[in-house]
Amino acid sequence: MDKENEQEMEWLQAQKLEINVDLMAAAKQQLQFLATVDQNRWLYEGPSLARAIYRYNACWLPLLAKYSEDSSIRESPLVPPLDCEWVWHCHRLNPVRYKSDCEQLYGRVLDNSYVVSSTNGHCKKQTEDLWNVLYPEEPYDIDLVKADSVDVSEKMSALEKCTEYDLVSAVNRQSPFYYQVSGAHVNNDVFLDEAVARYKGFLHVIKRNRERSIKRFCVPTYDIDLIWHTHQLHPVSYCKDLEKAIGKILEHDDTDSDRSKGKKLDTGFSGTTAQWEETFGRRYWKAGAMYRGGAPAPVTNSPFASDLLGKEVSAEDSECHNVIQFPEVEAVEVLLEIVGVKNLPDGHKGKPFVVFSKTQPDSLFNTERRLTVLSESGQKQVASFQCEPKGELCFRLMASSPCKIPVSKEPKDLGSASLSLREFLVPAAKLSVEKWLDLTPPGNSKSDSKPVSLRVAVSITPPTRSPPLLTMVRSGSSLKGSCFPMLRKARPAKSSTLIVDETEAEVISLEMRNSNGGAAKGDNTVKKQVIGIKESGETLVLAEFTGKFWNLLDSKWSLKHLNSPMADGPLFQLLGSHLVKVYSGRKLDYEPKHCTKRRSDQDFMTAVEFSKQHPYGKAVGLLDLKFRSFEAKENWVVLPGIISAFILDSIPKKEGFGGWSAATEDEVEVGSEVNAAPENGGGCGSGCGITANAADSAGCGSECGGGCGGNTAKAAGSAGCGSGCSGCGGGCGGNMVKSGGCGGGCGGNMVKSGGCSGGCGGGCGGCGVGTLKGATGNSPAQTEAVAA
Template sequence: MDKEKDHELEWLEAQKIEISVDLLAAAKQQLLFLATVDRNRWLYDGPALEKAIYRYNACWLPLLAKYSESSSSVGEGPLVPPLDCEWIWHCHRLNPVRYKSDCEDFYGRVLDNSGVVSSVNGNCKLKTEDLWKTLYPEEPYELDLNNIVSEDVSEKSSALEKCTKYDLVSAVKRQSPFYYQVSRSHVNNDIFLQEAVARYKGFLYLIKTNRERSLKRFCVPTYDVDLIWHTHQLHPVSYCDDMEKLIGKVLEHDDTDSDRGKGKKLDTGFSKTTAQWEETFGTRYWKAGAMHRGKTPTPVTTSPYVSDVFAKEPTAKDNFQNLIQFSEVEVVEVLLEIIGIRNIPDGHKGRLSVLFSKSQPDSLFNAERRLTILSEVGEKQVATFQCEPTGELVFKLVSSSPSKIPVSREPKNLGYASLSLKEFLFPVTTQLSVEKWLELTPSKGSKADQKPISLRVAVSFTPPISSPSVLHMVQSRPSCKGSCFFPIIGKSRLAKSLTHIVDETQTEVIRLQMRNSTSGATLKHDQRKVIGETDSGETHVLADYTGSFWSLLNSKWSLKKMNASSADMPLFELLGPQVVKVFSGRKLDYEPKHCANLRSDQDFMTLVEFSKQHPYGKAVGLVDMKFGSIEAKENWLVLPGIVSAFILNAVLKKGGFDGVTVGTKDVKEESKQTKLVAVSENKVNADSTHVGTAAAIIAPEKGSGCGGGCSGECGNMMKAANASGCGSGCSGECGDMVNIAANASGCGSGCSGECGDMVKAANASGCGSGCSGECGDMVKAVKASGCGGGCSGECGDMVKAAKASGCGGGCGGGCGNMVKAANASGCGGGCSGECGNMVKAA
């Protein structure tokens, strides 16, 4: 308890640091400015950047110096810098030591931002423009982009009497990616920023402490702290004064290192900063929503989108406004670490770990995950995941047998505790992180006189934001009466097929069907329409093919093919109240940051919105062509996105849209098969990660391999999204195990055998709980189970089709080439014999 009290006192001491700037308001201003610059990316590189640097040195700094000498020179009112000059000024100030020395060398003092307002605030620029024209009659106030390509400014810059030798081009290139790291909507939340300001003071306190102890340490900030640090530096006089009072000199801001590799300066600096923070304040240094997001996405275009075609206004009354109802879901990002444990029973010899889950499993997090306990293993593990801000986080302490005892023995449950999400997130008015001791409710069989076991749990949240809507296309066929073992293939059957659009909870949103525009048995290429059917039985024509493009939702939207001459160009354009272009592959925010080989990029199409606010494009949707799903980040995209995804999924496989293909053999080959079920992308994103740097804390995208407790080897294991291989407790080997689809599990809890080329399709389970045998090339299709609970035999090339079960509970024999078709069961409960080439049809 004394140590905890010391930690609290250290934190309170840190919060006494005086800063003469309203950092919260100024941080919001900085975020607005960075967003504006990001919409004008010509400022990031090339001739425009060179010209902006010249104008900054030749015009803005002299004007600022002249104005600050005598306010009467421009009369009343603040200065408003041109956007290009303000951006260069921004980057120059983020090297506060160099900015101070440059200003003092050229102008005899530090040029401050007092009396200056940002160009992005919509302030009146007339007075500043008048002064600019007086001082620089040959140079327009706003940068003329049309006259910069042919102009060589290097000679003009070298002729300037007062021009910094600081490499501003490199400074700009270092600062350009920063906005991506802080651009998520939760960053602008007041509570998030208030905590960031408090953490910045804690960061400065560490630096002050190191200086007092003559310790040379490279302190590395998290991104919330770095945002506030940047904000402070943008007020150069205040920053210099505040730092002089705090540490006796101007604190440098070294942004020259970007290598996050293991053992590099950033990596070791972050590890040491983390250790010092936690030792000093007794709380976690990591924070949800403040860690490195990965590399800035590759842009889809290098020039801003300019179009002479305005977005269409509806030509008819919009009858589709309330046609579909879909649940809007909120999401929070969570970081979780189990710090310590106390009151363990005397004589306990088992290995302890914590299983965590949600009391109300949701569409984003519906599984149980495992974390080690830092104080027990001395190795930091942090889980990061997304979930809905509902219910409680539930923690269950389990004890596994020592290694010399067979691992098949069930772990012992020592108790459980919970933490309410509602307490922190409804409303978000206090804090977004907590670190506390949770007293466990003992499990049955615990001694009555035993002290309650307690876990120290650290959790951090982001403020809730809207989650993208994820909808799936599930095809249905007419039921087959009687003994129908083989698929019926025929034009009439295909013509009557329905596609059910379902959400993450499997609730149907609408049913879609492709029909002829005119009567006729054959579905003709140039006479097609999309019919939508609601639960009430109402039908609506949602799209018509005109012969050259699709007209959607009473002509409110149109979907047409683009003349793409290269793989980087858009394939289609969805035009309506917004302009959306459809690109092949995963672009922008959908670029895979980790485990890039899980899925072929060509399985996807990205929907990118272009507008005045997003001239370089904003990813608003992702279509998964292989598994028939669409994710829409904006509500306005949901209905036109569903219809467009349905059309693309249907016609591209058949060479529609004038024979256009998406350039992927997977989609072409899939068109040869009957697609029964589209896979639901369950967004469990939890991972147990050894934290060394800010980068290392981010989990792989929608995949888990060698989960908590895994001590075996993982080969080329997971190839698709939301797949789990070598789950908790697995000590065997995982080969080329999960090969295709989402929501698949291989080598479940307790598995100690080997997993070969095992799970190949969606919602499949192979080698279930307790399985200690071998799994060969076993589960190949949808919603199939092979080697169920208790199975100790061998599973060969066993389950090949949908909704099939082979070697059910209690099976102790061998399973050969057994189940080949849908909804079939082979070797039911109690089966101890061998199953050969047994069940072939549904």
């Protein structure tokens, strides 16, 4: 039996592992629960958490023990209060300790067989009635205000039955987990089905280690860890299943969070990667399952409460497309590795590399990029990028001349092959492919020898909506040499600002005008209007300044300046069917993860929605003041957002409202000379990324070079954030411009560039191609592991 067949047999053997839980359905329930907890962040720390831990020990566990033992009171499932369920959740995620605590305090493991989550809408009346009988002085539903004022330390010390496990630390360790699994793609059935299969593979690897007396700290990716958590939340099943599968209850160690190179997590992830790929012959990394960087800082530590929240959504949400049209674009995240090559011509071994692109370039990916071949170079490079889920990925194998003194420096084209993205989506049965592709020689020339073949590994996420991005092009801007193709084509009228979308199409033109020919006599207030001019010539009044604030879209929205008493408070408020506060800088999902010096945070403003569903705020848009673009995560914010962006960009600060643009006083023309590399990296340079010494570059090397700390021309051996493609003054963590290579930066999942989102080797969550020495991973994709 050859190696590939042996690896496939190992995978099939792993899938026979028996688990007595519907892990997919339970994982979806867990995601819903974690989202609810994240909307109640008072449960993460402080007196409220202390109160929750007391209630868990004094009320919930005794109630659960009584209920599971006495069948006479089981009329319907128990529904735990949210605070108790959260603490119980974190306790169960140390399965060995939870088992021992339950057995010590109650003589048996307390399971969830008779329990349903507080977040699934099940009737709570029976549980609440039973609770009130047993604990008349402790309300079933905790009051947030009272919880913060009640000292429970004396009550805790007086409890007869109480775990000594440090639940505060357990909660602190689990609180950031939801951010890592909160992507829209994670709840997809195909993604979760593959996650369950990979979890079984993870357990199989640990089983093989035990059989061979190999001690290894195994580190899961986040898709595997989500399913692992899900299994642990069913403690009786988890104990039985793991005893049967691997002969022990698997410990869940989430105490180590140091991702530094050479540390326990790093070496553990590298070892797990190498063993997985050797055992199963398939890649361990997975699109949408790698570390995203640390959870972003909140914009407020107190939930926002207002009568405005929960206001009915009006017709303006659907009215947007009556005023402007913008494309509805879907996107997938792609991870790509060139694993091996066979039948390589003599003299080229050790020298080949692959240039990949899309046969149908799209608004998210329209460049060429380059990868080494793992089997030939010993360097594990994984490219990460976003693209639309259509067309084909094209691969060209290139090699240097076999001569010691090459006649030409141009690499030789050894052939090409393609892989259709439809292979992943029709039918939607798999999100990962690893296969050999036979190359077609250049010019379709025939050869009697065996065709050269590439082993290509590709993983994608399920398609999700790509946020629309609109760019403002001012009249008089210098477009010559622009890094953005759309700006070269745009030709705004003399007094207008042209709004274009990511496909380079005109959306609308905007003008700032004085209403009624100017201010009335004796009135020093300048009356201004924002006029929209459609391509057909139709004009619309989109906004009007009242003297104190702006009315937008026939007063359906208002934009007003806020005198924030705190330096980090909101600057503006956009109010309509939704409540949006605008903050200076990149906040929440847009927060830069790495290399923050690459661009000033003052170049950006973040629009944050507050609602009953998001009392701590949800980022719904980002305004890039320097490149005059607005990205909208929700359709309802596109039109009011771009009008507000235009207002803030158009009116000088000295007039008392608007402006606030970093480029207002120190104007930077689009397309001006920015090739001279500043201290922290390059601007628009380096061409297509296949540049001098790019063979050693871990950066994505797409059109606009320079990383955060280096440019693509000499990013020798860099594994991460010094080698990415930041782009035209762009930068780490986000230029928001969806170009095929102009934009980017480390941490740049917010950056819709074809060159720069993704990996730093899967570790720093940042830029482009991660170079990993040898055949192992770099920078662990997870914070939780198991020593087996």
